[in-house]
Amino acid sequence: MIWQKEECLSRDEMNQLQSERLIATVERVYENVPFYKKKMDDMGLEVGDIRGIEDLSKLPFTTKQDLRDHYPYGLFAVPMKRVVRVHASSGTTGRPTVVGYTKNDLDIWANCIARFYTAMGVTDEDIIQNALGYGFFTGGLGFHYGAEKLGATIVPISTGNSKKQIQIMQEFESNVLICTPSYALYLAETIKGMGLDPREMGIKAAPLGAEPWSYEMRNQIEAEWGMKAHDSYGLSEVIGPGVAFECGMQQHLHINEDHFVPEIVDRNTLEPLEPGKKGELVFTCITKEALPLLRYRTKDISSLVTEPCACGRTTVRMTKCDGRTDDMLIIRGVNVFPSQIESVLLKLGQTAPHYVLIVDRTNNLDTLEVWVEGKEDVTFVDGMRYMKEIERRITEEIKSVLGLQVKVKLVEPKTIERSEGKAKRIIDKRPK
Template identity: 55%
Template sequence: MIWDKQAECMPHNQLAQVQLERLRKTVDRVYENVPFYREALDKRGVKPQHIQSLADIRLLPFTTKDDIRNNYPYGLFSSPLKKIVRLHASSGTTGKPTVVGYTKTDLDLWSDMVTRLVVAAGAREEDVAQIAFGYGLFTGAFGLHYGLERLGATIVPASTGNTERQIMLMQDFGTTVLISTPSYALYLAETAQKMNIDTRSLQLRLGLFGAEGCSEEMRQVIERVWGISATENYGMSELIGPGVSGECQYKQGMHINADHFYPEIIDPVTGDALSYGEVGELVITTITKEGLPLLRYRTRDITSLNPDPCQCGRTSVRMTKVQGRTDDMLKIRGVNVFPSQIESVLVSIEEIGPHYNLIVRKKGYLDELEIMVELADDSLLEDFRKLESLQNVIRHKLKVVLSIDANLRLVQPKTIARSEGKANRIIDLRNKPE
C-alpha cells in the first residue's frame, strides 16, 4: 500500500524539477525574512537568483545546531509569530534548546509525511497504535500521533513511563502497533516477562521505532521477543520531527520524503560533497517548511544514500541505517569507534543481554574504553571457567570489528539502568576527576 503514489513514485527527473522549484522558493523566503541567512548569503556573494540548478545548492552555507541556538528563540523563523501555531524544542541538556516553529501549513504537511512513512512500514486504518513517546516539547509523540490519526488508526496516547500499565493497555485495548524507542521496546518485553505475560499472546504485529539508533542485530532481538515486524523511522526536531524518512516493509533503507527534504552526503571533515553510496554526514535542506526553513542543515548523522527504486514501488532516495553521529564517535587509541559497531557485536551473543554501557575514561593523553554488559543468566557468575571463556569470545569478536582490544566487564542481569526514552549508552568520564 502506498499513501501518496504521485509523490512517492515520482520519476527522478520530475522529482528534480519539483525539488529545484521548491529550493528556489525556500532560498527566496529565507533571504527576504531571515537576517541570519541574508547576511550569510551576502558574505558568499550569493543571491537567490544564482540558484539555477540543484547543483547550485553547494553555493549555499551550511546551518548547524549552534546557529539555531545562537538565534534562540525565534531568530531563524521565516514566518511572523502570529503565523506560528505550534512550538517544539529539543531538551536543551547541553545549553539552550533548539526551538522549532510550525505554521498551519507545516503541521498539515508534517502529518502527511508521517502518514506516508507509517503506511510504508505496514500500518493500516484498522490498527490500534500505542504511542509510548513523551508528549510535550519533544516532537516524536505528536508527529506519529497526527500521522497515524490521518491514516485513520485508533490512537492510544500512552506517553512514556508506567511500564506495567503500558502492558495492561496493550492487553486490554488490543494494541497492534507500538511506537517507542528500540530500547524501551526491549524494556517493555522484559517487564511483560516479569508479569508472566507472553509477549506473543498480545495482538502486537508492528513496531515503529525511532529517536535513537538501532543496529540490525538489535532489530532482530526485538522482532524475536515480540513476534513483530520492527521498522525504523528517522527525523529530528530541527528538520520537522519524525517524518524525514522511514523504512518500508522490505527494510532496505529509509525512504526520504524527497519532495520535502533535499538530502546530501558530505565529508564531515572537509564539507566536500560525496557521491551516492559513499558514507558520510547527512545534510538536509528543508524545501517546503514555512516556520523554520533550514539550508543545508548538518545533522551529524553518518549514513549513505541509495537512489535505486525499491521493490515496494517507491522511487524516493533511501538512506541507509545511521551508523552513528560525528559527535558520538569515540577515538580510542587512534581508532574511530561508533557505538552501533559495538551494539551489533553484543546483541548477537546469546549469553548476554541487549543492555550495555560504554564508559570512556582518559588515561594519560589517550582515551580508554570499558564496555559494561549484562549477562542473560546470572548462573554464569558461579562458573569462573565459563565466564572467562565467554569474556574471551566477546573480546575477540569486538577486536575483529573495532580493531582494538576494549576492556570488558560482565555484570549481573538487571544491573544497568533502563530507559523509558532515549537510552544513554555512553558514560563519559574523561573530564571527571579520578
C-alpha cells in the same frame, strides 16, 4: 500501498519539483531571515544564482550552533502570529534548539508520518499505542497526528509505567507499538517477568527510532515480539520523525525528498559525495514555512541509495546511520560508535542486549570499558570461569572489528539502568 503520488515520481519529475520548491524557499529565507541574507551576501551569492536543485551546493550550511546562537526565534521565516506550535531539544549540551511550525508545517509533518504508517502496512483499522513522550520532544506528537491523518486509532499513553502500558495493550487491543528500540526490549522483559509472552500481546508492527540501534537489535526485538520492527529517522531541526522511514521491504529508509532534499558530504572537506559514498547527512527543507533550514548538517553518518525500491516507491533512500558524530567516541585514535559495540554483542548472542560504555582516562590515555548484562538463564550458572570466557570472546571480537583493546565486564541481569525513553549508552568520566 502508496499514501501519496509524490512517493512514485520519476527522477526528472522529482528534480523539477525540488527545483521549484528550492527556488521559492531561497527567496523566502533571503527576504525574511537576516542570518541567511548575511550568509549569502558574504558569499557573494544572489537569489537568482539558484536556478534549480543542481545549484544546491552553492548555498551555505546551517549548524545546530547557528540555531543556538539565534535562540529562540532568530531563524524563523514567518511572524510569530503564524507559528502555532514550538518544540525544542533537551538542551543537555547548552541552549536548546527551538523549532517552530505553521499550520501548513504541521499538515506536512502529519502527511510524512502517515506515509510511514502506510509503508509498514498500518491502516485506519489499526490501534496504535504511542509510548513516546509528549511535550517538547517531537516524537510523541509527531506520531500522534500522523496516526490521526491516516485515520487509525491512537492511544496516547506516553512514556513510563510499563505495567500500565502492558495492561492498556491487552485491554485496548493495541496492535501497533511506538517507542524507542531499547524500551521495546525493556517492555518485552517486563512482560516475561509477569509470566506472559510478548508474542501473544497482539502487536504486529512497531515504528522505532529516537536512538541509534543496530540490525542485530532489530532481529532481537522481532524475535521477542513476533512482529516487524521498522526503522524511522528524523530530527527536530528538520521537522521531527518522518524525515525518512522503512517500508515493508526493510531495505534502507525512504526519504520524503519532496520536502527534505538530502546530500551526503565529506566530513572534512564538506564537498558533496556521490550516491553510495558514506559521509555526513545534510538536509535542505523546501516546503517548511516557519523554519526552512538550508543545508542543515545533521552530524549523522549515512549514504544514499538511488535505485528504486521493490515496494514501488522511487524516492531516494538512506542507509541506517552508523551513528551521530556527537555520539562518536575517539579512543586512542579509533572512532567508536555505540552501535558498533552493540552489533558485536548481539551477534555473539551470549549476553542480554543491555550494555553501557564507560570512558575514562588513565596516565593520559583514554580507556573504554564495556559493561554488559549476562543472560538470566546461563550467565552465572557455571561460575567465574564461564563468565571470564564470555568476556574474553567479546573482547577478542571487539578488537577484531574495531582494532581496539577494551575491557569487558559481564554484570548480573537487571543491574544496568533501564530507560523508558532514549537509552543512555555512554558514561564519560574523563576530565573536562
